[in-house]
Amino acid sequence: MKNNAHLTSAEIASLWTAYMNDSMAACILRFMLKHISDSDIKPVIQYAYDIASEHLTQLRSIFENESFAVPNGFGEQDVDMDAPWLFTDTFCISCMRHMGKVGMLSYSGFVSVSDREDIRTYFSQALSETNNLYNQASDIELAKGIAGKHPYIEVPKSIDYVDSKGYLSGLNPFNDERPLNAIEISHLYMNVLTNSIGMKLCIAFAQSSTHKEVQDFMLRGKDISKKHMKIFTDKLLEDEIEASHLPDVGVSDSTTPTFSDKLMMFLMSLLISSGVGNYATAAAASQRSDLVTDYERLSLENAKFAKSGADIMIKHQWLEQPPGTKDRDKLAKNKQEG
Template sequence: MRDKIIHLTSGEIATLWTGYMNDSMSKCVLKFMLQHIEDPDIKPVVQNAYDISSSHLDSLLTIFEQDNYVQPNGFVEQDVNLDSPWLYTDLFCLSYINHIAKVGMVSYSGSVAMSDREDIRNYFTNALNESIELFNRSTEIALAKGVNARHPYIEVPKETNYVDSKKYMSGLNPLTQKRPLNAIEISHLYMNIETNTIGLKLCLSFAQTSPTKEVQDFMLRAKKVSQKHIKVFTDTLLENDMDVPEVPDLAISDSTTKTFSDKLIMFHMSLLMSAGIGNYATAAAASQRSDLMVDYERLSLEVSKLAKSGADIMIENNWLEQPPRTKDREKLARNKEG
């Protein structure tokens, strides 16, 4: 018990709510994966991810109770059908774990920075360290199996150089030759190929197994967007005589049995799209060729429009849980009695 009550700030309320929603969703997905994984090397890391999500939820519930913070609905056992057939290969599950660990590292580092109270900072610091360990462990397993998706190789620099022309930043003029990509630009292009590949496979699996036509149609639209973006990034690498490394075969089965609730899969896609927009913004800021900046900006707008249409579907079906917010003071003033 704390001797002095220190109320939660808006930043802490937001990050705790987000963490609960994400972990309750992850727990459902990971529990389903554990039903079917056979690889003795991969299953323990998926179990570890499941245990982490379960532990997070317990810790968050303790904080909620302590601070009289109403528990979000999030996602529960009814949001996953554990009796449905196999849907994801063991290798896909490994890649999925690696991906959510990356998302966790970004998310939890931001949550630490937005927290002031010691117990909240400690919680998110621990969650960040767990995400780092999960990423390292899943990467080591993928390397040992020879299925890790490696970024393209370039020659190691032997000398330092400075930019000697403003043309270094150009790239939009079709009449001039674009300079070769630098290492930073290559790394972001390839990372976004990876993340879109995982998103594409998830879209297919959700489209196959959702019984709702508007959700199926949305997932197929999202799949096409991912395919288009993969092609844009791949073509950019190929135009620069870069080999595009093989992304592991992230196969899914042909099951059409309902596996996850529509509420869960729409939330999952919303989370992926938010992460994707963040990745594109980071990539645009890090890229120094103007054509790449423009590509990331227009593709971000495309994802934002898709996310908006997904949110509309969630609102229409009462699937979109509202984050904590302030009271409408003007409304309270107008509606008060007397």
């Protein structure tokens, strides 16, 4: 049934973004399902694929009711189902956990900016489903002993208060830096994990792309991820905190084109955007000035990297334009010329 209330700009943006993300995810998940052999991991991949497929059906129904042009997104032309296996099975489950995490962040944001009850209901259900996906993937990783676990520290035995402005300091080389607190440790390690996923994806995409520009972009992304991982790991080691073992998120040696360059570049832009958000959250939560400075500096590097990726996508007409307002000056000018 058609809702009489017009979609707001936030709802239009959220629905469009959700469709693009789900159509991309469905391509990757369909390829994973064909090749994955682990009987414990495959049901989680199937659940994720079923979610994405159902979302696309529901979104198309919403678009039809609202006379909303369905985005091109991604489809069969963006994945070669006959290509050799590109990932390891453990990569797939780690990817599902990361996908669930990104999905929860995205859908919670979509719910918070939506006004219409039907749109809030849709995104709330999607949030619940991605939460289930995250939990299922986490349980499998833990059961198989491949989960990346955050570092352990002692449980607090007493309550304390900050008694000096030095608690916030971290940039003065003549002052001793205070030890990292639990909040700072958690963000540092989380960003080690997410960069590890990004690095392996860059390797897989670099070796399977046919465009030199895309290959170079992915190799640059791999180097940036390695650099950021080292910075965060070194911060932990300064306090004698070891970054726990990372999941075996390996890739095969296949060089056969598997996914379209359009899809690979879109996914990387999504991960870069997610990374910038992670760094902003970490900077806001960190109380040591050197950490805040690091996150701001690395966010700028990611932003420049994202811009170079967008330039490549625009050049090859791979970047689908989000919905926007009409250029009123251009409309008036065209009318005058007509």
